[in-house]
Amino acid sequence: MPAKKILIIGPAWVGDMVMAHSLFQILKQQDPTVQIDVAAPAWTLPLLDRMPEVSEKIALPFKHGQLDLRTRIQFGRRLSHEGYTQSINLVNSLKSAILPFVAGIQIRTGFLGEMRYGLLNDIRPLDKSVLAKTVERFIALGSDKEKCLPPTPQPKLLADKTNAKKLLTKLGVQLEGKKRLGLCPGAEYGEAKRWPATHYAEVAKAALDQGWQVLLFGSDKEMSITSAINQMTQSRCIDLGGKTKLGDAIDIMSLCETVISNDSGLMHVAAALNIKLIAIYGSSDPHHTPPMHPDARIQYLALPCSPCFKRICPLAGEAHMACLNQIHPKDLIDQL
Numbered sequence: 001m002p003a004k005k006i007l008i009i010g011p012a013w014v015g016d017m018v019m020a021h022s023l024f025q026i027l028k029q030q031d032p033t034v035q036i037d038v039a040a041p042a043w044t045l046p047l048l049d050r051m052p053e054v055s056e057k058i059a060l061p062f063k064h065g066q067l068d069l070r071t072r073i074q075f076g077r078r079l080s081h082e083g084y085t086q087s088i089n090l091v092n093s094l095k096s097a098i099l100p101f102v103a104g105i106q107i108r109t110g111f112l113g114e115m116r117y118g119l120l121n122d123i124r125p126l127d128k129s130v131l132a133k134t135v136e137r138f139i140a141l142g143s144d145k146e147k148c149l150p151p152t153p154q155p156k157l158l159a160d161k162t163n164a165k166k167l168l169t170k171l172g173v174q175l176e177g178k179k180r181l182g183l184c185p186g187a188e189y190g191e192a193k194r195w196p197a198t199h200y201a202e203v204a205k206a207a208l209d210q211g212w213q214v215l216l217f218g219s220d221k222e223m224s225i226t227s228a229i230n231q232m233t234q235s236r237c238i239d240l241g242g243k244t245k246l247g248d249a250i251d252i253m254s255l256c257e258t259v260i261s262n263d264s265g266l267m268h269v270a271a272a273l274n275i276k277l278i279a280i281y282g283s284s285d286p287h288h289t290p291p292m293h294p295d296a297r298i299q300y301l302a303l304p305c306s307p308c309f310k311r312i313c314p315l316a317g318e319a320h321m322a323c324l325n326q327i328h329p330k331d332l333i334d335q336l
Contacts, residue, residue, distance in 0.1 A: 003033055007079070007105060009089040009096050010040030010048075012064065014246070014265025017044045018272050019135040019292060020090060021155035023142045024053040029150070030142075037082075039099070046247030047269075050157040067095050076102025088141050089113075089120065109141055134289050155272040155292050159254035167248050173238050175255065180213045181336070182253050182270065183237075184261035185229060186222030190311025192283035193262050195324050197225055201232035202329035203260060207336055208236050215256060216241055217249055217266055260332060267291055278332055282324040283308050297335060299327050 006027065011017055017040065027034055037056040038048050041064075048057040061075070062068050076099040085107065087100035092113030100108045101119045109122040116123070124145055131137045139149055168175060185200045187193035204214045214233070216226040218241035226241030244252060250269055253259065258276040261267035263284045270277045271293035279291045281300040285307040290298065300306075305315065306323045313321045 003035065004031055004086065005035045005082070005084050006037070007082075007084045007087045007100060007103070008036060008038040008040075009087060009091055009100065009110075010038045010044060011090050012041045012044065014044065014047065015263075015268040015289065016090070016134060017047045018155050018157070018265070018268035019289070020138050021051050021053070021157075021272065022135050022153050022292065023088075023090075023138040024051060025153040025155075026139055026150055027142050028053050029153075037084075039079075043246065046245065046250065047157065049247065050159065050250060052158065062095075069098070072098045073102050075099060079103040086122075090138055090141065094119070111137070111141070132287060135292060152292070154294070155268070156274065157250060157269065157272040159251045159273055161251065161254055164248075164251035164255050167244065167252060171240075171243060176213055178211050178213055179258070180215060180256045181207045182215045182217055182256035182259040182261075182275075183229070184217045184259060184264060184266040184270070185225050186218040186266075187262040187264040188219070188221065189264070190283075192308070192310050192313045192321070192324075193264065193281075194225070195262055195280045195282070195327065196321075197228045198232065199325075199327070199329045200260075201229045203332050203336075204229060204233045204237055206329070206333040208233060210336070212336075213238065215252065217244075217253065218242065258336065263289065271296055278335060280324070280327060282306070282321070283310050283313070285309070299331065301326055 024036055035055045036053055038054050039058040039060055042059040045057045048054045080103045084105045087105045087108045089096055089110035092111055094114040097116045097119035107122050108120045110120045111126040112123050131140055183200055207214050214237040216237050216239045218226045220242035223242040226239050230237045230239040254273050259270035260278045263281050267279050271291035277291055277296040279296055279298050286298045286300050301323055303323050
């Protein structure tokens with residue numbers, strides 16, 4: 001039999017890509033000789049660089065939300081010479097199924113999604129009551145559909161701590177011989193997943209007073225949040241907001257003992273780095289996308305309006321953002 005060579009059509013969200021590592025591990029457990037290549041948006045590739053199961057990382061050139069049919073067909077034709085024996089599509093959109101079809105991959109696996117009859121020829125049933133977690137859905141696509149799901153392995157990212165220390169030196173940051181706390185106050189999905197900056201600042205001040213170094217993580221879109229938190233602590237934090245790329249942030253985060261994070265991509269990164277983690281949930285559901293670490297602690301109030309999955313809280317008055325506002329900083333400070 002020819003060696004298996006699988007093309008994964010990977011997700012665009014950082015957290016989902018971290019969870020996809022459980023699938024990659026399962027595929028290697030089933031067949032250690034399998035070659036796993038992943039095609040995904042370019043910004044997710046630093047995650048794949050830290051997953052040894054992945055052989056080739058293919059940056060997709062398509063803009064988010066655009067069909068761009070001609071480019072997809074051209075890209076798919078280039079992949080037709082790679083000898084893939086199967087594709088597994090972790091994205092449920094119609095356009096994501098075009099590339100494996102044009103590439104002529106013999107087995108094209110995925111959930112039905114947006115009416116993908118013909119484009120997929122190994123359509124798996126999706127019972128959301130059975131496959132409640134995103135990670136379980138990923139694993140189901142890589143497993144024998146006639147058998148029970150195998151145990152879910154914890155995603156694990158390999159970080160380069162030497163690179164992290166070089167980066168911090170370049171940024172003029174001196175690491176001191178004390179415990180380090182990482183705070184991740186952003187969430188690209190929307191404000192309904194963000195614990196208030198004032199709450200983060202209270203935790204940061206308490207940690208600083210207890211002798212911790214506090215590092216603030218965030219993308220360039222979250223610089224205003226990390227800056228505001230740092231100002232509320234009299235600039236005693238190490239503000240990395242907008243100063244690191246994703247790969248750099250992963251390496252630097254690996255130097256932290258503990259991370260406190262909203263439900264975001266960086267939350268899943270922290271879990272995959274085997275760091276002590278406190279995860280804060282507001283509009284999202286910790287039963288659907290929990291941090292994949294057995295010791296992670298979850299702060300979730302489960303109010304009658306939760307989870308609403310909204311980007312912006314639709315309620316007014318005292319009920320506005322209550323699912324996050326009513327998680328008190330002291331509750332997290334006590335856990336430090």
